[in-house]
Amino acid sequence: MARSLSYAAYRALARRTPHDPPDLTTPRPDGALIWGHATSGAEASALVQLMARLSALRSRTHMLLTLGDGVGKPDHIKPDTTILRPVPAEHEGAIAAFLDHWRPDLCLWTGGHLRPLLIDAAGERGIAMLLIDAEETAFDAPRMRWLPDVGRRSMARFETVLAASANAAQRVLKLGVAPERVTVTGPLREGTPALPCNEPEREELAQSLTGRPVWLAAMVQPGELDTILEAHRVSTRGAHRQLLILVPDDETAGDGIAAQMAAVGLRVAQWSNGDWPVEATQVLLADTRGEMGLWYRIAPITFMGSSLVQGHGGRDPFEPAALGSAILYGPNVGRYLPEYSRLASAGAARIVKDANTLAGAITRLSAPDQAATMAHAAWEVASAGAEVTDQVLDMVQDQLDMREAG
Numbered sequence: 594m595a596r597s598l599s600y601a602a603y604r605a606l607a608r609r610t611p612h613d614p615p616d617l618t619t620p621r622p623d624g625a626l627i628w629g630h631a632t633s634g635a636e637a638s639a640l641v642q643l644m645a646r647l648s649a650l651r652s653r654t655h656m657l658l659t660l661g662d663g664v665g666k667p668d669h670i671k672p673d674t675t676i677l678r679p680v681p682a683e684h685e686g687a688i689a690a691f692l693d694h695w696r697p698d699l700c701l702w703t704g705g706h707l708r709p710l711l712i713d714a715a716g717e718r719g720i721a722m723l724l725i726d727a728e729e730t731a732f733d734a735p736r737m738r739w740l741p742d743v744g745r746r747s748m749a750r751f752e753t754v755l756a757a758s759a760n761a762a763q764r765v766l767k768l769g770v771a772p773e774r775v776t777v778t779g780p781l782r783e784g785t786p787a788l789p790c791n792e793p794e795r796e797e798l799a800q801s802l803t804g805r806p807v808w809l810a811a812m813v814q815p816g817e818l819d820t821i822l823e824a825h826r827v828s829t830r831g832a833h834r835q836l837l838i839l840v841p842d843d844e845t846a847g848d849g850i851a852a853q854m855a856a857v858g859l860r861v862a863q864w865s866n867g868d869w870p871v872e873a874t875q876v877l878l879a880d881t882r883g884e885m886g887l888w889y890r891i892a893p894i895t896f897m898g899s900s901l902v903q904g905h906g907g908r909d910p911f912e913p914a915a916l917g918s919a920i921l922y923g924p925n926v927g928r929y930l931p932e933y934s935r936l937a938s939a940g941a942a943r944i945v946k947d948a949n950t951l952a953g954a955i956t957r958l959s960a961p962d963q964a965a966t967m968a969h970a971a972w973e974v975a976s977a978g979a980e981v982t983d984q985v986l987d988m989v990q991d992q993l994d995m996r997e998a999g
Contacts, residue, residue: 612682624653628697632704705731716750788886809892847880919967
């Protein structure tokens with residue numbers, strides 16, 4: 594590929610940029626290695642979910658996941674199939690060490706926000722490059738305007754471009770990508786697959802709670818507990834049989850939380866002790882792990898914790914959305930802001946700020962038609978994008994099949 598003056602200038606500038614050597618302490622796993630690069634939290638989550646599906650179809654397949662600037666670590670990473678490492682600096686030495694060590698078979702670059710030296714080096718090594726979820730605003734970096742040849746060179750490395758919108762496709766075409774290599778697919782946003790549960794246990798619990806209003810507070814932090822309990826106290830004024838299912842983010846804190854609730858006069862059933870909610874139970878303390886699929890199915894309303902207080906960034910809202918639960922959340926959801934914004938825009942989620950707004954939302958959603966409308970919208974959003982993920986999964990398998998055959 595011919596070297597342009599603007600690309601040469603970019604390389605010269607990159608050589609003078611301070612950088613740290615890449616982390617190469619983990620050995621490359623045997624078998625196929627897919628390198629996924631995420632430029633947003635939503636894309637990081639989608640890549641993790643994509644890998645979960647792929648690992649069920651192909652053994653000895655792993656993903657090396659790198660993240661763009663400011664992208665937080667996604668939840669639900671399986672360390673046996675996914676390796677999370679920093680993306681190497683835009684420095685030729687760091688990039689060479691990174692690619693020499695990992696030797697990826699395929700790169701799934703998401704969004705845009707191109708790193709020209711890294712993309713060019715990967716292309717020179719014959720790594721299959723796919724740009725998925727290309728976004729309109731992801732090509733606005735100053736270098737793309739002042740050094741247009743750099744962007745064109747990077748885009749030429751991608752065999753296929755899947756654009757999130759028609760406007761994004763137009764931006765890609767202006768960067769010189771041939772029309773036959775560009776497809777408008779919509780965004781890559783697969784919601785979390787429906788979590789499993791023990792169906793006989795769900796049926797028995799649902800039957801015992803028939804006629805009782807139920808809401809769930811999931812992944813609760815210690816600093817949120819007082820707000821949630823106050824909201825429960827206020828909302829029970831109009832629904833005396835209401836049950837709160839409370840899941841602490843730290844399941845080992847169950848005994849302390851149970852004591853705290855008992856001290857303020859709440860009647861608590863502690864799941865880890867084998868307690869079962871009875872008519873008089875006001876709070877079911879679900880202080881175990883691996884049973885979120887049960888709680889999301891039981892509760893038509895879910896408040897996603899780790900969102901009222903700062904420092905936690907929220908939790909994945911597609912878990913309850915995939916199981917048709919109306920979603921409430923606090924203002925501190927920076928790790929999942931695009932996901933919550935999509936759900937809120939669809940009428941599937943509602944923000945609350947304190948005990949009064951949380952209690953008010955629970956009271957309004959206690960009307961079955963209100964909760965059902967939000968829950969259906971949540972399910973539709975969580976299901977949207979599955980076709981895009983299926984398409985990417987097929988492309989990945991085709992690429993791996995070709996490499997194995999060659």
